[in-house]
Each structure stands twice: as C-alpha cells, then as structure tokens.
Amino acid sequence: MISIVTPVYNGEQFIESCLQTVIAQACDEIEHLIIDGGSTDSTVSIIQKYANCYSHIRWISEPDRGQSDAMNKGIQLAKGNVLTFLNVDDYYELDTLNQVNQRFKTLPEPSFIVGNCRIWNDHGEVIDINKPSKLRLFDLVLGLNINPYPCNPCAYFYHRSLHERVGNYAIEDHYSMDLDFILRVVQVAHVYYVDEIWGNYRRIAGTKTFIDMESGECDRRVRQILRKYRQHLTPVEQFQWYIWKIWHQCRTIVFSALRLCFRTIKRFFRR
CATH class of the missing domain: 1.20.5 (Single alpha-helices involved in coiled-coils or other helix-helix interfaces)
Known part of the structure; x- marks a missing residue:
C-alpha cells in the first residue's frame, strides 16, 4: 500500500483539489494522511467533509514545529510500505499511483524510484520539466546546474523502511529537507529513474519556497548541503x-x- 502524506497549514485554497487529485487516481491500495498544523481557516472543515466520505483519508490537526515535523508525524502514522509526499498545491498525473504500486511489487527493498515532474507558474504555464536521470551521489554533488535532483516529492516514491536506515527529515530544516534526505537515500537504496511524468509542481509567488529562491538563499543553502555530502564520496x-x-x-x-x-x-x- 502507498501512504501519501500531505502536510498543510491554512491551505484552504488548495486542500480540496489536493484531496481530489488522489481520489481521481482510482487506486485502491492507498491511504491519504493529512497532517494539519492547527489551521485557523477552513482547511480542517474541508478535510472533515472528505474524510467522512472516503475511508482512505486519515487526518490529524495539531500544532507542529514546521513542515519537516509534520512530515515526520506522517511517517509515524503511515501504514503503507511505500511512502510519498504530496504538497497541498501539487498534483499527480492520472494513473500514476496505480503504475507506481505495480512497480513496487517487483522492486527489492529498500528502493527509491523517481519520475519526471512538470513545473508550473502562476499563469498556468509549464516553465520546466524536472528530469533527474542521474541519481548517484557523485552525480548529484556535481551541482544542480549539471545534474538536477528530484525537485518535488510528488514525483518520487520509496520504501518506508528507508527511514530506518537514514533517519527522518531534519526538523530544524524548513527549506532543503528534501535534498538532504535524497542525498542520504541514494547512498543506501536501490535507486531507479523512470522517464515518465508523474508529478506536477506549482511554483507559486508568495510561497516560502518561491521567496527563498528569489532571495538567493536557496542557492546558498544548496551549495552548503552539497559541500557537506561531498565528504561522503x-x-x-x-x-x-x-x-x-x-x-x-x-x-x-x-x-x-x-x-x-x-x-x-x-x-x-x-x-
């Protein structure tokens, strides 16, 4: 079973479409875990409405220490042996979950499998397609302008048991926890790249990731992480x-x- 974890805080603008994109996958072997950080808008009422109708939706709402903390809570609650994260404003290509579920039935454990991801701007235009085809640690630490890493978790899936090998997401890291996790994972997992579009990532102005990229802090932080993991070569x-x-x-x-x-x-x- 695939456990899909969605961390959210005051996400009323996108939470309904997030729930619907998983429902539209028509995949039986899934659960959708919504980890709400104590939203003060209508997010929780929307989650409740859908959870009352769909048994695959489970949720909690309580204060947390940020996105990484919410992700780690989802890991602890997950019942599936395969794990993925779907941010509230992102979505899957149709039939992605069924395809991924079939692939994992023949993969050795622990495996980490990555597809392509469309990147959209505020105007509904595709501005890039992330194709992280080279996923060895050596390839990734060369730099993102040489070999891109998976830019969004909606396009990669992995065995939950990997967390027993590499630990959880760093709670103190609110921006680059995905990259840090991936650089740990590729050192111990069976890693596979599939040249198919699985995910869609909205790069929305005003979000913390967009602001971080615009300020240049993202590049500085990534360079720092890559320097750290070059020591693992x-x-x-x-x-x-x-x-x-x-x-x-x-x-x-x-x-x-x-x-x-x-x-x-x-x-x-x-x-």
Whole structure:
C-alpha cells in the first residue's frame, strides 16, 4: 500500500483539489494522511467533509514545529510500505499511483524510484520539466546546474523502511529537507529513474519556497548541503570530483575568452 502524506497549514485554497487529485487516481491500495498544523481557516472543515466520505483519508490537526515535523508525524502514522509526499498545491498525473504500486511489487527493498515532474507558474504555464536521470551521489554533488535532483516529492516514491536506515527529515530544516534526505537515500537504496511524468509542481509567488529562491538563499543553502555530502564520496570519487572541477573551471575560462574574442571581432567589422 502507498501512504501519501500531505502536510498543510491554512491551505484552504488548495486542500480540496489536493484531496481530489488522489481520489481521481482510482487506486485502491492507498491511504491519504493529512497532517494539519492547527489551521485557523477552513482547511480542517474541508478535510472533515472528505474524510467522512472516503475511508482512505486519515487526518490529524495539531500544532507542529514546521513542515519537516509534520512530515515526520506522517511517517509515524503511515501504514503503507511505500511512502510519498504530496504538497497541498501539487498534483499527480492520472494513473500514476496505480503504475507506481505495480512497480513496487517487483522492486527489492529498500528502493527509491523517481519520475519526471512538470513545473508550473502562476499563469498556468509549464516553465520546466524536472528530469533527474542521474541519481548517484557523485552525480548529484556535481551541482544542480549539471545534474538536477528530484525537485518535488510528488514525483518520487520509496520504501518506508528507508527511514530506518537514514533517519527522518531534519526538523530544524524548513527549506532543503528534501535534498538532504535524497542525498542520504541514494547512498543506501536501490535507486531507479523512470522517464515518465508523474508529478506536477506549482511554483507559486508568495510561497516560502518561491521567496527563498528569489532571495538567493536557496542557492546558498544548496551549495552548503552539497559541500557537506561531498565528504561522503569514496576517495576515488573525491579525486574524480577534483579533476572534474578543474576541467569545468578551465572550460568556463575558455568559453568566456572565446565570447570576448567574438564580440571584439564583431565590433571590429562593424567599423
């Protein structure tokens, strides 16, 4: 069974569509756990209405210490052997859960499986498709501009037993807990990439993630995490990383010099 965990706080704008996207999957072997942080808007009443009609919905509402704390509560309450997280403003592609459930029936434990994720802006436009095809630790610590990591949990699923190996989400981390968790997971799990779109992630102006990205704090924090996990590379991989870094810096210098040369030549012939 797949346990889908949705942390939410004052999410009345999206909670109904979140519940509906799971219902629309028409998947029998699921449970949807809503972990509400004590919302003061109509979120809880909407959850109650749906929970009264659908037995796969379970929920709690109590104060928490942030998103990571709510996610960890969901892990503790989950009954399924497969776990995923669906943020309140995101949604699945149709039939994703049935496909994932079938795949896990033949996967070794513990496994971590990743699909693609569409990224939408406020205007309902697709601005990118996240395709994290390279998921070794070495590949990921090269940098997100080289090999993107899974950008949203609606497009990845894993055996709940992985938390026994790598621990839960860091409660003190309110922004980069997903990346930190993934970098722990890829070191111990059977990791698989599926080139299919499974998730849809809304990058909405005004949300904490959007503000964090706009401020530049996200990039700084990611670089810090990647530096931390480079220490987990084997000696051979660390040597390869240093060689790659030197090559990448040299290539950047050469390309910059060539661009400057071409601009100089263009100005010369315009005279």
